Amino acid sequence: MKPDTSRRRIRGMSIIELMVAMAVSLIGTIVIFQVYAVNEDVRRSSTAGSDEQTSGLQALILIERELRHAGFGISDSDLYGCRMVTYDNQRVPNFPTPFPLTAVSITANAGSTPDVINVMYGGTNNTAVAVKLAGPMAAATDFPVVNYAYGYLAGDMILMGEDVGSSCTIREITKVNGQELQTNNGSYTTDPLLSPLGAAVTKAVRWNNPAGTPVVYGAGKVINLGNLDDETRPPRYNQITVQTGLADPSQNNKLVVQNLWGQLPTFIPIAEQIVQLKAEYGIDDGVNNGTITSSPGIKGDGIIDRYTTASPPLPSADWMLVKTVRIAVVARSAQPLKPTSGTACDATPAFDPSFANTTYPVRWAYGPDAPNGRPIDVRNSADWQCYKYQVFETTIPLRNVLWSPQ
Numbered sequence: 101m102k103p104d105t106s107r108r109r110i111r112g113m114s115i116i117e118l119m120v121a122m123a124v125s126l127i128g129t130i131v132i133f134q135v136y137a138v139n140e141d142v143r144r145s146s147t148a149g150s151d152e153q154t155s156g157l158q159a160l161i162l163i164e165r166e167l168r169h170a171g172f173g174i175s176d177s178d179l180y181g182c183r184m185v186t187y188d189n190q191r192v193p194n195f196p197t198p199f200p201l202t203a204v205s206i207t208a209n210a211g212s213t214p215d216v217i218n219v220m221y222g223g224t225n226n227t228a229v230a231v232k233l234a235g236p237m238a239a240a241t242d243f244p245v246v247n248y249a250y251g252y253l254a255g256d257m258i259l260m261g262e263d264v265g266s267s268c269t270i271r272e273i274t275k276v277n278g279q280e281l282q283t284n285n286g287s288y289t290t291d292p293l294l295s296p297l298g299a300a301v302t303k304a305v306r307w308n309n310p311a312g313t314p315v316v317y318g319a320g321k322v323i324n325l326g327n328l329d330d331e332t333r334p335p336r337y338n339q340i341t342v343q344t345g346l347a348d349p350s351q352n353n354k355l356v357v358q359n360l361w362g363q364l365p366t367f368i369p370i371a372e373q374i375v376q377l378k379a380e381y382g383i384d385d386g387v388n389n390g391t392i393t394s395s396p397g398i399k400g401d402g403i404i405d406r407y408t409t410a411s412p413p414l415p416s417a418d419w420m421l422v423k424t425v426r427i428a429v430v431a432r433s434a435q436p437l438k439p440t441s442g443t444a445c446d447a448t449p450a451f452d453p454s455f456a457n458t459t460y461p462v463r464w465a466y467g468p469d470a471p472n473g474r475p476i477d478v479r480n481s482a483d484w485q486c487y488k489y490q491v492f493e494t495t496i497p498l499r500n501v502l503w504s505p506q
Contacts, residue, residue: 151373152490156431159355159371160492166219166338166357167425171203171500173222173325176230179261180504181412181419182268187309194309200411201259201268202419203498206379208409212477214342214377215409217427218360221500223326223333230321234279237320240312244271245280246322252276253291255303257335257361258283259323260313264417267314272307272328281322283308294329303329328361337361342377343369344480352481353432375432375478375489378464380407382424382495390469402502407465423502428464428493430476436486445486451479462489 113121174180182201187194199205199218207216222228231246244260252258254275261268273281274288285308292300306328325335337360346352355374356367386399389406396403400421407426412418437447452460455470463473476491478484 151434152431152488155371155373156429156490156492159374159429159431160427160494162355162357162370163217163340163427163429164494164496166340167204167217167427167496168499169221169336170219171221171498171504173228173323174201174220174259175203175420175500175504176321176323177417177420177504178263179230179259179268179321179323181264181415181417182261182266183415184269185267185314186270187307189306198267198414200414200419201261202422203501204381204422204425205411206381206409206425208379212344212376212480214344214375215379216339216341217377217379217425219336219338219340221336222324223330223335228324230323233317233320233322236318237313237316240314240316242312242316243280243282244317244320244322247279249276249279249281252281252324253294253327254288255290255294255327255329257307257325257328259325260317260320262315262317262320264415266317267415269309269313269315270307270325271313272305274305274308285310290329291327294327294331334359335361340377342374343367344375355429373432373434374429375480376428376430376462376476378428378430378476380409380426380465381411381422382407382426383412383421384423385418385421391465391467393468407467420501420504422498424495424497426465426493426495428476428491430462430478430489430491432478432487432489436483437488445483447488448478448485450485451475451477453477462491464491464493 179201183198184201185198186196188196203220205218209215234245234247252273254273256273258271258273259268260271271283274284275282285305287302287304289300289302326333328334338357339360340357343354343356344352353373353375354369355371356369358367382404383406384400384402384404386397386405388395388397391407392405395405397405404424439446449459453475455472455474458472460475462476462478464476465474478489
């Protein structure tokens, strides 16, 4: 008689078999999660590199485009580098701090505060050539009378000056009466061709000082900088910087620009995840300070002799010796990276201001004086070491200065 095996077949798995299966499943789950964690770190690192590339290149291209426009319409050798004394009835006080008539001026800031680049150029599509006064002014409140007034319209911003040593200013044309460029106060009627509605409108005057010009010009000049009502090509005095340290975190780490000559000067963001901006003048003054590999040391020969953050004196014709601008834009990853171990962020090593240090990676301006580059301070937030950074550096020639008659 055969033994009954049916009961043995329906007993199922033993507790030992279940424990082995659970152990194998648990090990598999752990491995899966470890692979996922590694892949997530790789994804974050790859995405961070992509974010840096996109933001940094966008910022660099936009700044480079602005600097290539710099100096258009203002590079007159008799006036370039004069002290700009202006009036603005939209500001308090009405007299902004005097600034140089120059294509580019730089405000260099220490520590983690980004530099500020001011870029000036005209926007006229009629004439950008200086026109001499037909005769000397008798009083500061006199209207300028020019040898010819072709291309001048109501609403044009004009630059007036005599030489580098005297103060220059800007005025707003309210009416062209023959060869007389009237710069009244109050209001004026715009040219209908420049209006987006195709009709003339009345606008308030902003730039005309009721007391007149800062100097009673004798053998002076007038330069048309363009029409303030032209929305496509207005005169520009653009201020470029990076916003950091604001109370609203969503407004930080943005490259921004504002036209100080615009009707409503306000910063406009043009690139995200930008944390630093550094800039230096490239000067052809015959002085080699160690920032250039080789230089003949000849002033005005068209070869850059040094890079520096120090501005030429004001007023001074030496502003014409600024031929290039060297800039660095620092972009960071959009998302913070996890620590490799522990809880302290270590995506970027600790900041070290020493030129000899080689571990801190955020650097620029490599040269004989700094073979390892100059460290850029990006410590503008408490969690700055949780991010990766990339430096985008270039040197931009000021072509409107290089091409101007010396």
